[in-house]
Amino acid sequence: MSSGVIETITMTGQQAVSAALFEAMEKDSKVLVFGEDVADREGGGVMGTTRGLSTKFGDERVKSTPIAEQAIIGAAIGAALGGYKPVAEIMLMNFTTVAMDMIVNHAAKLRFMSGGQSAVPITIRTLTGAGFQTAGQHADHLEAWFCHTAGIKVVCPSNPADYKGLLLSCIADPDPCIIIETGKTLFAPGEVPVDQGPIPLGKARIDRAGTDVTLISYSSMVLVCQAAAATLEGLGISSEIIDLRTVSPWDRGAVLASVRKTGRAVVVHEAVRSFGPGAEIAATIQEELFGALKAPVRRLGAPYSAVPFTKPLEDAWLVQPADVVAAVQSIMK
Amino acid sequence: MTTHPNTPTPTPDILLDIYRRMIRIERNDDATRRQIKLGRLRMPYYSARGQEVIPSAISAQLTRDDTICTIYRGIHDMVAKDMPLRPLWAEIAGRVDGTCKGKGGPMHLTYPELGIMVTTGVVGSSMPIANGLAWAARLDGSKRVSIAYFGDGASNIGAFHEALNLAAVWKLPVIFVCQNNGFAEHTRYENGTGCEFISTRAAGYGIAGETVDGNDPYAMYAAAHEAIRRAREGEGPTLLECKTFRFMGHVFGDQDKYMTDQEKAEALAKDPLPAFRAHLIEQGIASEEQLAALQTGIEAEVADAIEFGLASPFPSVEELRRDVFATEIPA
Numbered sequence: 239m240s241s242g243v244i245e246t247i248t249m250t251g252q253q254a255v256s257a258a259l260f261e262a263m264e265k266d267s268k269v270l271v272f273g274e275d276v277a278d279r280e281g282g283g284v285m286g287t288t289r290g291l292s293t294k295f296g297d298e299r300v301k302s303t304p305i306a307e308q309a310i311i312g313a314a315i316g317a318a319l320g321g322y323k324p325v326a327e328i329m330l331m332n333f334t335t336v337a338m339d340m341i342v343n344h345a346a347k348l349r350f351m352s353g354g355q356s357a358v359p360i361t362i363r364t365l366t367g368a369g370f371q372t373a374g375q376h377a378d379h380l381e382a383w384f385c386h387t388a389g390i391k392v393v394c395p396s397n398p399a400d401y402k403g404l405l406l407s408c409i410a411d412p413d414p415c416i417i418i419e420t421g422k423t424l425f426a427p428g429e430v431p432v433d434q435g436p437i438p439l440g441k442a443r444i445d446r447a448g449t450d451v452t453l454i455s456y457s458s459m460v461l462v463c464q465a466a467a468a469t470l471e472g473l474g475i476s477s478e479i480i481d482l483r484t485v486s487p488w489d490r491g492a493v494l495a496s497v498r499k500t501g502r503a504v505v506v507h508e509a510v511r512s513f514g515p516g517a518e519i520a521a522t523i524q525e526e527l528f529g530a531l532k533a534p535v536r537r538l539g540a541p542y543s544a545v546p547f548t549k550p551l552e553d554a555w556l557v558q559p560a561d562v563v564a565a566v567q568s569i570m571k
Numbered sequence: 572m573t574t575h576p577n578t579p580t581p582t583p584d585i586l587l588d589i590y591r592r593m594i595r596i597e598r599n600d601d602a603t604r605r606q607i608k609l610g611r612l613r614m615p616y617y618s619a620r621g622q623e624v625i626p627s628a629i630s631a632q633l634t635r636d637d638t639i640c641t642i643y644r645g646i647h648d649m650v651a652k653d654m655p656l657r658p659l660w661a662e663i664a665g666r667v668d669g670t671c672k673g674k675g676g677p678m679h680l681t682y683p684e685l686g687i688m689v690t691t692g693v694v695g696s697s698m699p700i701a702n703g704l705a706w707a708a709r710l711d712g713s714k715r716v717s718i719a720y721f722g723d724g725a726s727n728i729g730a731f732h733e734a735l736n737l738a739a740v741w742k743l744p745v746i747f748v749c750q751n752n753g754f755a756e757h758t759r760y761e762n763g764t765g766c767e768f769i770s771t772r773a774a775g776y777g778i779a780g781e782t783v784d785g786n787d788p789y790a791m792y793a794a795a796h797e798a799i800r801r802a803r804e805g806e807g808p809t810l811l812e813c814k815t816f817r818f819m820g821h822v823f824g825d826q827d828k829y830m831t832d833q834e835k836a837e838a839l840a841k842d843p844l845p846a847f848r849a850h851l852i853e854q855g856i857a858s859e860e861q862l863a864a865l866q867t868g869i870e871a872e873v874a875d876a877i878e879f880g881l882a883s884p885f886p887s888v889e890e891l892r893r894d895v896f897a898t899e900i901p902a
Contacts, residue, residue, distance in 0.1 A: 270710075298710060304740060309699050309733035316640075316703015316717070319688050322710065324703075339730070343693050344700065352681035353672030354894040356689070388895050412897035 246429035251395065251419065252287050254402035254430055255363070259288065259325065262409045263295050269409060270317060272301040273310060273327025273363075284329060285365070285424075307333050311340035314360040315348070323409055324360050331366035331418060332375050338383075345414040346389035360415075361408040367420035367458055367508065368556050374544030379457070379509035384416050385486035385518070391415040391439055392486040396460035398428035400483060403437030410436060420508075422458040442489035444496070448478035451502040451566050454493055454519055456482040459506045459557060466562035473563075475570060485515050490522060497523050501532035504565050506557055511539030533569035538562060578793040583856045585631055589788050590847055590862070592627035595869050596647040597844055599656060602873045603646075603663070607823055611881060614663055614677050618819035619647035621786075624843045625750050625813045626651035628791035629718065632799055636713070638686040638704045640697040641720040643678040644750075644817070648720045649687050656872055658682070660880025668883035672890060694755075695725040698734035698747060705743035705802075716802040717745045723812075724755025726769045735776040735810065744802035746795075747810045750785060752817040757829045773810040785813030786843040818842070 249257070262269045271291055275284050280302045282289025292300035303310050307328055314326040328334050334341060341362070348356040368377040384392045393408055393415055395401040401419070408415035445460060446467055453463040460481045467477040478496050482488050497503045503523050505516035516537035523535050538557045546552050581589070600620050606612040622644075630651040641648040649659070654670075662669025663677040670682050678692040689700050701719035708715035725731055726749055738745050749770075755763045766772065773780020779801060783794040791813065798809035816838040820827045827835060851857045857865075892900040 301741070304733075304736055306733035306737060308730050309702065309737040312696070312699020312730070312734060313703040313706055313737060316688075316700040316705070317707045317710075318703070319683070319700070320638075320704050320707020320711070322707055339693055339696055340699060344689070344691065344696060348681075348689065349897070350894045351671060351675040351679045352683075352894075353670065353674050355671070355681050355683050357897065391896075 244431045246431050248427050249398050249430050250427050251398045251401040251424040252285060254398040255287050255405055255419065255424070256289070258402045258405040258409070259291060260294070262325075262406060263291065263299065266323065268322045270299050270322050270324040271327070272303055272313070272324065274305055274329050275302055276300060276327055277302040283327070288327070307337035308340055311337040311345065311360075311362070314362070315340060315345050315358055318358045318360045319356055325409060326360060326362050328362055328364045330376050331364045331380055332378050334362070334364055334380065334416075341384070341390065341416075342387050346387045349413065350389060357412055358414050359412050361405070362414070362416040363405075363419065364416065365419045365421065365424070367422055368540075368545045368552055370421055371547055371549060371552060372545075373547040377545040379418070379507065381418060381485050382509060382514050385515055389414065391484060393417040393439060393484050394457040395419070395483065396423050396457055396481050397426075399430045399434055400437060400443070402430055402434045404439070404483060406436040407439050411439060415439070418457060420458045422461060426461070437483065439484045440487045440489060441483065442492040443481045443483055444492070445479040445481045446477065448476035448500065450476045450500055450570065451478070451504060452493070452496040452500045453477050453479045453504050453506060453562065453566075454482065455479065455506040456485055457508065459508050462557055462559050463506055463562060465559035466566070469559060469563050470566055473567075475566060477566065488519065493519065493523065494526055497527055498530050501530060502569050504536040504538060504562065504569070506538045506562055508557065509539055510542055511537055512542050514539045536565045536569060538565055578796045581789065581792045585792070586788065586851060586856055588631045589624070589627045589792065590851060590857075591865060592630055592651045593623040593844055593847065594866055596623045596627065596650045598866065598869045598873050599650055600647070602877060604819070604823065606877060612664060616677060616823035617644035617821065618823060619644050619817065621818040621838070621842065622750055622752060622815045623647055624788050624791050624847070625748065625785045625815060626720065628788050629748065629795040631792070632795055633686075633716070633718070636686055637716050637718065638688045638701070638708075639718045639720060640689040640691070640701040640704065642690065642694070642697055642722065642725070643692045644722065645690050645720060646677065646680065649680055649682065649690070652685055652687055654680070654682050654685060654687055656876035657879045660876040661883040662880075664880045664883070665885060666880060666883035667886040668879070673886045674890060674894065695721060695728035695730035697721050698725075699730050699737075701745050701747075702734055702738050702741070702743055705738070705745035706741065708744055714803045715744070716799055717743070718748055719745060720748050720750060722755065723749060723751040723753070723760055723764065723769060724758070725749070726772065727755070727764060735773070735778065735808070738808040739776040739778045742805070742807040744805065745808045746798045746802055747808065749810065749812045750815055751812050752815050754817065754821065754829070756821050759829065768812060770810055770812040778808045778810060780810040780812070782812040782814065785815035786841065788843070788847055816841070
């Protein structure tokens, strides 16, 4: 292997998450993993992501829980106040709604409300995303709710290397983090550096460099932007893709630098467009770069409805690469 | 009511210690209400007058490291656990020397160095968090116990049920202390709770549960002693329902329209504080002079704390960017 080449392994996002959990638990005996079905007795997670952890690290550090999301997050907060670094799994993002009092009123706020005395370094792992016909209570992207709550970091990996690096950072972070996994990114293989360490929170990644338009995205929609960018290239339009990685706090500097260069921006997320993170990002771009913009900032997200079950409606609900291409074309005129 | 044959009778020293905690709570509460009336404090205040025995009898048996999570009506729980009054008063006055730098206030006092871990303004939310502290205690290999204080109203919210079940399944060293004062805000117990005794709900989760006269220092001492022993010895959680009465209504300024004058008069006639004081003297455990001196000392401590708290400056606006995260948010 020549110098400067990074040695990588091909793995899925799920394998990357698993690798991060093993590594974090190995390195720090304060790291705990718990949630519904996560121990090996229960199969090591409904998706198998936590398989092997309880066998290796014991039943006291890796615990399956009753189906009781308030109790899960409450226990995470208490263990964190007691000096531990709990990684609590809420199987699906819609089920975080059951634990919102614990997440919003307690985990996110205890540091501030205690004047800095209480640290709540918990990591909440949760899975979501439309496209699997799971309808309106198993697929929502609710990140905007958490972004609107001061005191919790919202992390959205799009590829296996980021799954590992961002999860490692969430676990080590002194503040509560929610890391959102999606079906579309979790099982797609990718290259992960063998020594992949923590990736800083709050820092975006330039997924693809370009000159005509900036596509700002995160999570599964990075894949959609990549497909759109390939099509746009064929049409002679050069797209720069920014993968935010962390949606709150987000990397304003990276986004503004890119849009200052391209003069055009399209924000793309799977969450419902109305009041979504795209609104915050678009508003910031227009406040900061009004004179430098060549076209209005566009936002793409889901229509204002629940996630539908039936395939034709679900496909129409999700932002597709063609939607991104059309949005870019509309501002290139 | 259950008896505890194996529980030692509290020694005179312990009885005096319980009384000291009670009178410290009462003097501090009285001063708080006075300062609000004088317009020197602006805050929502949920007095616990009448409920002094419960945390006093428990705290007399706790160590500094044992943890409590309590609720907005919880200053008595903290004072019972020896919370210093200076930072307490600075906090309720919203000042920078407050235990939370004025950012939490009377409903969110926190003092981790004495195990006062969380004070929540949300009914029921002390319990799930107390479980985590109990888990941490066991992971540490320590004998610490975790106490969750809450009211009768909180026994009807989902958090109670989720927390008791998890504590049972994980056999956690946690004690759920329900201070049943007969009212959930303005709703009478029987109009909001379907069972006669909250303690019977413990059986539904397979844990120990008991109803105790929360105004009787001996009964409270014995029930707490057994629950603490159970937790320390790894025998799992306990639900204690401690029957009491709140003399000052739900919140400061409450007109108590939802109860009759007679009911309130009867409850006041059973005020545990003067009764216990008289008992200590009658039994020769303490003299009148001794208790008067104790009270004078506490009143001086309270007066000093008021002066300290109200003289402390307000926090600077920069505090809005601090403690949101560990790292200060840039201006």
